[in-house]
Amino acid sequence: MKEKNKGKVGVILILFGMLCGMLSFTSCQPEKGREKLPYSMLFMTTDGQQYIWQAEQLDTGTIDPVINGALLDRPAKIWYYMLVRDGFYYFVDSKTEYLIKGKIQDKKFLRLDSVYLEGFSYPDNALFLDDRHLFIVNHSVGRKKKRYAKINVQDMRVHIDELALDAPAGPFDNMSVGFVYKRGEQLWMGYTYHYTNSEMGYGSADTVYVAQFSYPEMKLLNVDKDARSTYPGNVNTAQQNTFEDEKGDFYFMSAPGIVRGANPQQPTAIYRIKAGEQHLDTSYFYNVSDSQIHNHAYGMWYLGGNKAIVRSERKDLFRDYKEHYLLPHNEFYEIDLLDPSYSRKLDLPLDRGSSRTCVLVEGDTAYITINDGKGNNDVWLYRTKDQHLEMGLHIAGNIDYIFRLERLHTE
Template structure:
């Protein structure tokens, strides 16, 4: 039976519901985090957490109390942290996503489709422009790029980069670094050989391609055989930097945990300011120095000093316990004098980690110590002293990364 009151009320209620829903969406807090630092924690039971803090100098934090418990199916440690937001490629959904941390919850703010793409490196071109370089997921043989407007979460450019595909015994390519210099892009890479379903090795050559930017046209390719596996995935660990004069340094990583050519030395290369090829007169042989081991990760301190994180091959059996055994040491390098000084820190565990923040003449070094606990150690570059800072306790097993939020 027709009822004029009910017929009138139903559309009104629907309109009201839509207005309330739209109003809630419009008032969702999209602002970035105001905190200063974030940490990605792997717990003792395999749980993963993301937490934020304003200080690394002191105190104690338990991730299960202060952090957001993460869904391991959609989140991983290879997040990109920038100006209060978190960006991550969800492989399961083939989606590039933008998040913020709101107390104990990680909030998805926006997403864009990103299919057949595996991120190897990222570079911020401007505050809202992110250049992603990577490979096709089908067989990891084609170098690709995507430029993203992160304010709108929209793709602004994409395509293939004409790097020679692997051939012969080599089955894939890996990108180790990307450096932008005005209208040029320098891309470091090498080729990989699949030895078995779970093992691979690497070419004995480091390649550096000079590419016209933003046209992404290959100009020339430089080669160097003093070491291989230049850099690595910089969303997991840092491998390169510019000094005050604009000289670009990058580390090679031929150890068993990356290039798997351990007979070659871990070394530091340099590309001089204004140049597009490797400086053949410069090579800092880390493995041939007093360290006599391979290293993974390098962080610039300023004034031609840097910190590296080096393995101790006498303390682990192989790749099976490389991650779980505390055997890493930290060293300060003088890049010009090629001098090395060991830092008096506990042995660290975890193969690849983003574990150094440099700020205000201090280096905040995250150390996962089996015997002494998980702490942020503070290295004073002025006087060379070390002291304990923030402790990560409770469920913390590994501090996988620490980042500056703002």
């Protein structure tokens, strides 16, 4: 009896295999055998709706996220705060102050879990310390000390505490943590202070502060100061502005321009903390505003071999803060971190949007998303070896902004 049943099972398996071949090998594979979709993109339409599209490739083709993507209907607008890690999405619901964990399934955004983060309506800065722990610094709340939340995203347990940084004082009524960087048993944070009042409007102190903490104790070890620029790092959920190179040297860019520090008299600059060192490398100061770029910048991505892409503004093409978001005026440059005399403007359409995670570097290719304000929303491919540009994936439909492009899974 057992041998007869075994034979029947064998015939069934053979027929099932033939059926898979006739239909689609991919669709008939068991769930565990399917290749993971590598990319995630977040869009906003001209009527303010937001969609997520998980892409198989970025090199060619056309997609319409409204037709084929997943609508974010609760809440409708999270702007650029969505974080992606290992196939899951994380964002703070600004109304409820809950950190939401979700995923895309059957073209729907499913909320899987949440945890309450009191006083964290918006993240000032966020970093995955490892595969399990998410570190968030809260948005400034007046002349109070900054707070941080360390969340275990597997069981959604949270630890919240104050940062041992001086609270704003004197003319400054708020502050920003522009980057968080972990190296071994140390945690670095770049920050500065701001003022907001009816007489002077909004602006920043004229100093870059870099604090070093022990981790996980979060004991303040040291604070470096540099008055050559301000607002180190800026909002990392908006666009990348830090990286570590092959040697382990850590680079970050300051952002004194109108949409971040609002202290445009100071230059945008790149700083460095060398591998194995505990302080800012005071001998290194890449003055972006005084280079051939000759403008303020807000985004920076590493290409390898001491080269990086910088996304800079064109101050002659906008008048104020609002126009900075709305009008196409952003350019992309390739720079050499060790040779300020070298810069190469990429032959791309002018880009729009002040808060965009718009460059993804994979090997010798940099994928650059462009929304030019004329309905042309595309992924461009920059081949770094031969410095060749070509158009890749085209985004169709009534898309206003491509907020984010990133890998869906860590490698």
